[in-house]
Amino acid sequence: MTCKLGVPCLNTCQRACKSRRIYMSHGKMAQRCVARLRHPTCQTRVSVRLFTCQQWIALLYNWQLLNAVPWSPLVNDVDNTLTTQLFSQKNGITSALLGLTILWHPDTERIGEQFLGPAEEGAIEVCRYTPLFFRPGQDGIALGHRAIARAPLTVRRNADDSVDLVAPDSRMALEVNGALLAGTRHFTRDDIGAGVVLGLGGQVLLCLHWMTSFPRPNLFPGLLGVSSGAIATRELIRQVAGTDLAVLLLGETGTGKDVAARAIHQASKRSANPLVAVNMATLSESLAAADLFGAVKGAYTGAQAPRQGLFAEADGGTLFLDELGDTPASVQPMLLRVLETGCYRPLGASADARTTARLIAATDQDLDARGFNQPLLRRMEAFVIRVPTLRERREDIGLLLAHMLKGCDLSAAEIAAFPPALVSEMCNYDWPGNIRQLANVARRMVMALQAGERPVLSQYVHAPAAPRSAGAGYAMSAEQPRSASLKNPADAAPRRKLAEISNDDLLGALEEHGWQISGAAQQLGLSRPSLYKLIEAHPAIRPAALIPREELDAALRAHGGDLALCASRLKNPSEALRRHLRVLGLDASPAQV
Numbered sequence: 128m129t130c131k132l133g134v135p136c137l138n139t140c141q142r143a144c145k146s147r148r149i150y151m152s153h154g155k156m157a158q159r160c161v162a163r164l165r166h167p168t169c170q171t172r173v174s175v176r177l178f179t180c181q182q183w184i185a186l187l188y189n190w191q192l193l194n195a196v197p198w199s200p201l202v203n204d205v206d207n208t209l210t211t212q213l214f215s216q217k218n219g220i221t222s223a224l225l226g227l228t229i230l231w232h233p234d235t236e237r238i239g240e241q242f243l244g245p246a247e248e249g250a251i252e253v254c255r256y257t258p259l260f261f262r263p264g265q266d267g268i269a270l271g272h273r274a275i276a277r278a279p280l281t282v283r284r285n286a287d288d289s290v291d292l293v294a295p296d297s298r299m300a301l302e303v304n305g306a307l308l309a310g311t312r313h314f315t316r317d318d319i320g321a322g323v324v325l326g327l328g329g330q331v332l333l334c335l336h337w338m339t340s341f342p343r344p345n346l347f348p349g350l351l352g353v354s355s356g357a358i359a360t361r362e363l364i365r366q367v368a369g370t371d372l373a374v375l376l377l378g379e380t381g382t383g384k385d386v387a388a389r390a391i392h393q394a395s396k397r398s399a400n401p402l403v404a405v406n407m408a409t410l411s412e413s414l415a416a417a418d419l420f421g422a423v424k425g426a427y428t429g430a431q432a433p434r435q436g437l438f439a440e441a442d443g444g445t446l447f448l449d450e451l452g453d454t455p456a457s458v459q460p461m462l463l464r465v466l467e468t469g470c471y472r473p474l475g476a477s478a479d480a481r482t483t484a485r486l487i488a489a490t491d492q493d494l495d496a497r498g499f500n501q502p503l504l505r506r507m508e509a510f511v512i513r514v515p516t517l518r519e520r521r522e523d524i525g526l527l528l529a530h531m532l533k534g535c536d537l538s539a540a541e542i543a544a545f546p547p548a549l550v551s552e553m554c555n556y557d558w559p560g561n562i563r564q565l566a567n568v569a570r571r572m573v574m575a576l577q578a579g580e581r582p583v584l585s586q587y588v589h590a591p592a593a594p595r596s597a598g599a600g601y602a603m604s605a606e607q608p609r610s611a612s613l614k615n616p617a618d619a620a621p622r623r624k625l626a627e628i629s630n631d632d633l634l635g636a637l638e639e640h641g642w643q644i645s646g647a648a649q650q651l652g653l654s655r656p657s658l659y660k661l662i663e664a665h666p667a668i669r670p671a672a673l674i675p676r677e678e679l680d681a682a683l684r685a686h687g688g689d690l691a692l693c694a695s696r697l698k699n700p701s702e703a704l705r706r707h708l709r710v711l712g713l714d715a716s717p718a719q720v
C-alpha cells in the first residue's frame with residue numbers, strides 16, 4: 128500500500144515491523160505503551176501497541192536499519208509514554224542504551240542529532256553512510272560529509288558494557304578524546320559514562336555516551352540539551368510546574384538553576400504574575416528580614432517609609448531564593464514559618480501578613496554539611512531537581528556552543544567556520560564553571576577570532592585542559608588520568624587566605640566566570656562573603672550604585688542587554704549590576720545572566 132507520493136504506507140510498515148522483530152521477539156507484556164505514528168506525506172495516523180522500552184528502541188532501530196519509511200513518532204504527552212526511562216534488564220543488571228550524538232558538523236543544523244545504539248551486545252558501524260542520525264519527529268540522515276571515510280569505524284558494545292573501538296581501514300584521521308587513534312581501543316562502562324569524543328576527518332565530532340531517557344522535543348526553549356540529563360531535568364520541571372510545591376534546585380555554579388527556576392515559573396499557572404528573584408548571599412544580616420518580609424515606617428533606623436518586602440512583591444507568583452545556603456541565620460526560622468503557614472510578620476508590624484508566593488530555591492552547596500536550618504531544608508526538599516554538570520552531559524557541549532555562537536550574532540556560515548580543532552578542545556574540557564563558563568569562553572573566542580587571532584582553549588580557562596583518558600592501550604603520552612578539573616570543583620581549589628589573592632587574580636577569576644560571584648569564589652578557593660570583601664577593597668571595582676546612568680545605558684546598548692558582557696565592561700559583579708539596573712528600571716536580558 129503506498130500513498131500518493133509512492134511512499135509505502137503505514138499499514139504496510141506496521142505489518143513489516145510486526146513480522147520482523149517488534150511483536151515476535153517480546154512475548155511478555157511487561158509494560159504497555161502506545162506509539163502514535165504519522166506518515167509524513169499522507170498523514171495517516173495509527174497507534175502501534177508496544178510492550179517494553181526495548182520495543183520502542185527496536186521500532187526506531189528497525190526504521191533506521193531498513194530505512195523503509197520516514198515515520199515521525201509523535202510524542203504522546205498525555206500519557207507520557209516517551210518519557211519512560213530507557214534501560215534494558217540483563218541478568219538482573221540495569222543497563223542503559225549506547226548513544227551517539229553529533230557534537231559538531233559543518234552543517235550546523237545537524238548538531239545535536241542522535242543515533243540510539245544497541246541496548247545489549249552489538250556493533251555500530253560509523254561511516255559516511257551509516258548510521259542514520261535523528262532529531263525527534265524528523266527523518267534520519269547519515270553523516271554524509273566527504274571528510275568521513277566510507278570504511279566504517281566499528282563501535283562494539285560488549286556483554287560487560289565495555290566498548291571497543293576499531294579504527295577504520297582508511298586514511299581518515301580518527302581522534303578519540305583529542306588524541307589520534309589507530310587500531311583497537313577498549314573503554315570501560317565509566318569511560319563511556321564520561322562521554323567519549325570522536326573526531327572524524329577533522330570535521331565532524333561525535334560523542335559516544337549512555338542514554339537513559341528517550342529523545343523528545345524540547346518544550347523549554349531556554350533549556351537546551353539532548354542528553355538524558357537535560358531531558359530528565361526538563362521532565363521534572365514539567366511535572367512540578369503544574370503544582371504549588373516548593374522546589375529545591377541543586378547543582379554546581381553555572382549549570383542552569385536560574386534558568387530552570389524561570390522555566391518552572393513560566394510553565395506554571397502563575398506565569399502571568401511576577402517572578403521575583405533574590406540572591407540570599409547579597410542580603411545583609413541586619414536588613415534581610417526587612418528585604419524579605421517588609422517593614423512599617425520607623426521599624427528601624429532609616430525606615431522613613433513603609434517598605435514592601437519580596438514576599439509581598441511575589442504574591443500570586445514565584446519567589447526565587449538563589450544561593451539559599453547563604454541565607455542569614457536569623458531569617459531561616461522566618462522562612463520556615465512562611466513555608467508552613469503562608470504567614471509572616473513585617474518588621475515592626477502588629478499583625479501577620481499572608482502570602483501565596485510559591486518558593487523555588489537554588490544552591491550549589493551541601494546544606495546538610497553547613498549547619499543550615501534542618502526543618503527548613505526538609506520543607507524545601509518537597510521537590511528536588513539536581514541540575515547536571517556540563518561534564519556529565521558532554522554530548523550537549525556542541526549544541527550549547529552553537530547556540531552561544533548564534534547569540535554572538537554569527538551567521539550559520541560563520542558558525543560553520545568556527546575551527547573544529549577548537550571545538551574538539553572544548554568538547555574534551557570538563558568546564559568547572561559549567562554552561563556559564565562555556566558561554567563566556569565562547570564569547571571571548573569569537574572576539575579573538577574576529578580580531579584575526581588564533582585562540583587556544585588554555586588561554587581562556589584557569590585549569591589547563593589536560594588530555595582526557597583515551598581508553599586502555601593508548602600511547603604513553605596520551606594515557607593520562609582524567610583531567611584534574613573532573614574532580615568536584617568544590618574540592619578543586621584548596622581554601623585560601625584573602626592576603627594570598629592579588630588584585631589581578633581577583634579580576635582574572637571574575638572575568639573567567641562572567642563576573643558571577645559563585646564561580647569566581649570557587650576558583651579562588653574563597654567563600655562568597657570573603658570574595659565580596661575583596662571586591663569592596665579592589666581599587667578598580669566600583670559599587671554598582673556609583674556607576675553613572677549614562678555609562679550603564681551605553682553598556683546596555685553596546686551589548687544588546689547582555690548582562691555578562693555589561694558586567695565585564697563595567698567591571699562589576701553581574702548580580703549587583705542586575706539589582707541596580709532593576710532599581711533604575713533598566714532592562715538586561717535574563718537569559719544572559
Ligand SMILES: Nc1ncnc2c1ncn2[C@@H]1O[C@H](COP(=O)(O)OP(=O)(O)OP(=O)(O)O)[C@@H](O)[C@H]1O
Nearest residue numbers: 350351380381382383384385386562563645718719
Ligand atoms: N540548558 C541551557 N541551555 C542554554 N543555556 C543555558 C542552559 N542552562 C544554563 N544556560 C546559560 O548558562 C548561564 C548560567 O545559567 P544560570 O545562571 O541559570 O546558572 P546557575 O546554576 O543559576 O548559576 P549560579 O549557581 O552561579 O547562580 C546562563 O547564561 C544561562 O542562560
